[in-house]
Amino acid sequence: MTILQTLVNGIVLGALYACLAVGFSLVWGVLNIINMLHGSLIILGGYLTFFAWHSYGIHPLLALPFVAIFIFCIGYVLQLTLINRVVNEPVLTTLTLTFGLDLILYNIMNVYYTATPVRVTLDLGIVQIGNIVMPVDRLLGMALALILTGLLYVVMRGSRIGRAIVAVRMDRTAAELMGVRVDRIYAVTFGIGALMAGAAGAVFSMVYPVTTNLTGAFLGKAFVVCVIGGLGSVPGALVGGLVLGIIESFAGQFFGPQHALTVGFLLMLFLLVVKPTGLTGIKGYE
Amino acid sequence: MSQATRYVLFAIWVAALAATPLWADNYTVRLAIIIAMYSALALSWNFIGGFVGYPSFSTAAFFGLGCYAGALTQKAGLPMVGAWVFATLFVGAFAAVLGVIILRLRGHYFAIASFAIVEVVRLVISSWGDLTGGGDGLNVPLVTGGPDAVAQTFLAVMIVIMLTVFAVTVFVDRNRLGFGLRCIKQNENAADMVGVDTTRYKVIAYTLSAMFCGTVGAAYASWTGYIDPSDSFSVLMTVKVPVMCLLGGAGTVFGPIVGTTAFLLLEEFFWARFLEYNRAILGAVIVILIFFLPGGLLRISYRDMVKRLTGRVSQGAAP
Amino acid sequence: MSEPILVLEDVSRNFGGILALSEISFSLKEGEIVALIGPNGAGKTTLVNAITGVHPASSGRIRFLGVDVTGQRPFQAARRGLARTFQIVQPFPQMTVLENVAAGALFGGAHANMHDAMATAREKLEFTGLAQFADRSASALTLAGRKRLELAKSLAMKPKILMLDEVNAGLNASEIDGALALIRRIADQGVTIFIIEHLMKVVLSLAQRVLVLHHGSLIADGNPTDIVNDPRVIEAYLGEKFARRIKESAGNV
Structure with missing residues (x-):
């Protein structure tokens, strides 16, 4: 494989990683919570998309918004009823709680869907430019991932709710005094984080097989992307995703695919120790 | 309950565990071994998570490393007990070096780093196939004797490890080390200012939290006779152990033991009935723990429970 | 000297x-x-x-x-x-007042054991007038009390x-x-x-x-006394213009 091909593969993968991690990053940055549910929500999005396509013949692009909204509702309700009650507690509490919720969701999915990998096969063929070969469904996945990530950016910058979320992130007390209902904003934020996970899962199911065995791996990617790119910002997640995608692609090329993951984690540990604000230098909460 | 009563109850409990081969079937003896084993792990986690309050999720890394360190040295010809001691020292040294690097992280960053360590160690062990057998796993020389004798041996071994960690816990709790660790938990900067060498104390706590996991891992490897990366480095274990400790009461001497026992008996009870849902049940236990038993079983406070149930974000400003 | x-x-x-x-x-x-x-x-x-x-x-x-x-x-x-207190008080909130001071004695004051540290802590609480609060939680003190606690803690470190x-x-x-x-x-x-x-x-x-x-x-x-009349000091506190005016008005008298 040429270097150019490896680079292109990395960029395509990186766009998917950015989309996968951006919701996790938002929740961490705004709520100061490590959402251990994130991996399972991605898989849930993938499963729902697959079964809509497989059982009812609904095209994934059509299913995507409904899947995303459904998962938004799950996230919103979870935050409003459960997580909000401990949102100010130490990491140990919030992380353990979301892990507990993750176990429940994971278990339910396993019972209903089993762990068999499923994938939406769209058979769109491949394109070739010079020496570079790329399946069209991956390009579609990349485009969707970038569009979704861009949409989130627009919502955070332009909409009232986006501004409110940013305000709460900057200064909770001040936002509260100005009449922002913080518990609702937290719920919406967590909902959006879940929505992005679900949408990313839907996109993934068109490109790669999804299975419940991947929840931990996806969560791990989200960790790494966040630490590389810096917390709580869409551009940060985009940078983090692309860097990780490209690094994994090259690491897989040179050291073998089984080491791609290790390299990502090692990079994260290195950055955590050397520069916990990430490559973009955007400051996190702590 | 007075401290003396607690010690007496604990002694009775240990005696009951140790006596299982005399009155119970093999299945119960196995459960007793598991309880002693997890008690040792929860007591270990208590050093860093309970005393210092650092959200460490690297238990599985230490346990898994202990498994491989013990198994490999045993295969290389070291006697079994020698291999366990080696595993203990090796994992302790590993944690001490690691601690110097990652203990300057706080909060979420420390939590994530400690998670990542489990993954990195697992990936390294899996890909180092020449030495570790990779994903195929590793056979460990079996202990001679019938299954009953083996079970009795390892019950005794796990109980001895548990009692050792317990003794260290009591020592730390009463010593200046424990006092210093509690100071760090409450206000790390202030602890530094009154003369606590915070870095050294944290590294000691982290090392203590790791080394006995190494012993347990090595003993586990000898007991089961076979280890592989996914069993040795399980993400489930890395969260289960802190949950057990929290369930009983983190930072207390008896909490980890109470929590482990309650957790495993509960798991046993549900496991038999709803095998398909065992992870969900663990999840439910966690949710209940967080909302109803925030201080653990040893510190049940009904007032806090009511507050927690009626609490809203806006009222719960951080102290 | x-x-x-x-x-x-x-x-x-x-x-x-x-x-x-x-x-x-x-x-x-x-x-x-x-x-x-x-x-x-x-x-x-x-x-x-x-x-x-x-x-x-x-x-x-x-x-x-x-x-x-x-x-x-x-x-x-x-x-x-070299002991110090903080502008924003830094107690160990869930410990008692006595334990807070004992922490200073044990780690900063190089006491060999808890018992001696506690004894020193009691002495310092007596000295700072906090003895009656010894067994209260540090977070329950008033601001003035917490400032005294900072002092007691620092004193226990034998500064x-x-x-x-x-x-x-x-x-x-x-x-x-x-x-x-x-x-x-x-x-x-x-x-x-x-x-x-x-x-x-x-x-x-x-x-x-x-x-x-x-x-x-x-x-x-x-x-x-020299400091309060030093023109540079007055300038630093009140600004250049104001300082000049003071000087002028002083000259007029």
């Missing part, structure tokens, strides 16, 4: 590109009470942080009892006898120099009088006192010598 106990030579500290302290040099003699004054943001707390190792000096040297302590860590400062960062901020008049009396009694025991203070009343009644910090530089070092 006795040897200086603490000597600073050209101590500077920068954060990123910003110079927070610029070539500060002075010394403290044993048993002295020295006040450090200066407008907000002058770098007073930064200076104490540089001495105690919270944010070590970027350049320059600090010697304490003849030993170079420039790069020391805060816990080392505490053990050497040779006690650095007090705005111990009187937020206290009412009678609480301030109480705090002043306490500081005098500490000084009587031979402890060198280095006090950051805004209230001129406190400075004038307590300090034998005053240092003035402005924009990270030491602009004056002298006895209190």
Whole structure:
């Protein structure tokens, strides 16, 4: 494989990683919570998309918004009823709680869907430019991932709710005094984080097989992307995703695919120790 | 309950565990071994998570490393007990070096780093196939004797490890080390200012939290006779152990033991009935723990429970 | 005259590109009470942080009892006898008042065991008038109480120099009088006192010598009466124009 091909593969993968991690990053940055549910929500999005396509013949692009909204509702309700009650507690509490919720969701999915990998096969063929070969469904996945990530950016910058979320992130007390209902904003934020996970899962199911065995791996990617790119910002997640995608692609090329993951984690540990604000230098909460 | 009563109850409990081969079937003896084993792990986690309050999720890394360190040295010809001691020292040294690097992280960053360590160690062990057998796993020389004798041996071994960690816990709790660790938990900067060498104390706590996991891992490897990366480095274990400790009461001497026992008996009870849902049940236990038993079983406070149930974000400003 | 106990030579500290302290040099003699004054943001707390190792000096040297302590860590400062209190009090919230002070005695005061540390802690609580609160939780104290707790904790560390960062901020008049009396009694025991203070009343009644910090530089070092008449000091506090006007009006009289 040429270097150019490896680079292109990395960029395509990186766009998917950015989309996968951006919701996790938002929740961490705004709520100061490590959402251990994130991996399972991605898989849930993938499963729902697959079964809509497989059982009812609904095209994934059509299913995507409904899947995303459904998962938004799950996230919103979870935050409003459960997580909000401990949102100010130490990491140990919030992380353990979301892990507990993750176990429940994971278990339910396993019972209903089993762990068999499923994938939406769209058979769109491949394109070739010079020496570079790329399946069209991956390009579609990349485009969707970038569009979704861009949409989130627009919502955070332009909409009232986006501004409110940013305000709460900057200064909770001040936002509260100005009449922002913080518990609702937290719920919406967590909902959006879940929505992005679900949408990313839907996109993934068109490109790669999804299975419940991947929840931990996806969560791990989200960790790494966040630490590389810096917390709580869409551009940060985009940078983090692309860097990780490209690094994994090259690491897989040179050291073998089984080491791609290790390299990502090692990079994260290195950055955590050397520069916990990430490559973009955007400051996190702590 | 007075401290003396607690010690007496604990002694009775240990005696009951140790006596299982005399009155119970093999299945119960196995459960007793598991309880002693997890008690040792929860007591270990208590050093860093309970005393210092650092959200460490690297238990599985230490346990898994202990498994491989013990198994490999045993295969290389070291006697079994020698291999366990080696595993203990090796994992302790590993944690001490690691601690110097990652203990300057706080909060979420420390939590994530400690998670990542489990993954990195697992990936390294899996890909180092020449030495570790990779994903195929590793056979460990079996202990001679019938299954009953083996079970009795390892019950005794796990109980001895548990009692050792317990003794260290009591020592730390009463010593200046424990006092210093509690100071760090409450206000790390202030602890530094009154003369606590915070870095050294944290590294000691982290090392203590790791080394006995190494012993347990090595003993586990000898007991089961076979280890592989996914069993040795399980993400489930890395969260289960802190949950057990929290369930009983983190930072207390008896909490980890109470929590482990309650957790495993509960798991046993549900496991038999709803095998398909065992992870969900663990999840439910966690949710209940967080909302109803925030201080653990040893510190049940009904007032806090009511507050927690009626609490809203806006009222719960951080102290 | 006795040897200086603490000597600073050209101590500077920068954060990123910003110079927070610029070539500060002075010394403290044993048993002295020295006040450090200066407008907000002058770098007073930064200076104490540089001495105690919270944010070590970027350049320059600090010697304490003849030993170079420039790069020391805060816990080392505490053990050497350089104790400090914080502008924003820093108790161990879930410990009792007694345990808070015992922490200072055990780690900073180099006590061998808990028992001795507790004894010292009780003594210091008695001294600071907090004995009746010994078994209360530290977070239950009033602000004045918590400031006293900081003092008691620092005293338990057997300090040779006690650095007090705005111990009187937020206290009412009678609480301030109480705090002043306490500081005098500490000084009587031979402890060198280095006090950051805004209230001129406190400075004038307590300090034998005053240092003035402005924009990270030491602009004056002298006895209190000279300092309050120093035009540079007046300028630093009141601005150039105002200072000139005062001078002119003084000339007219």
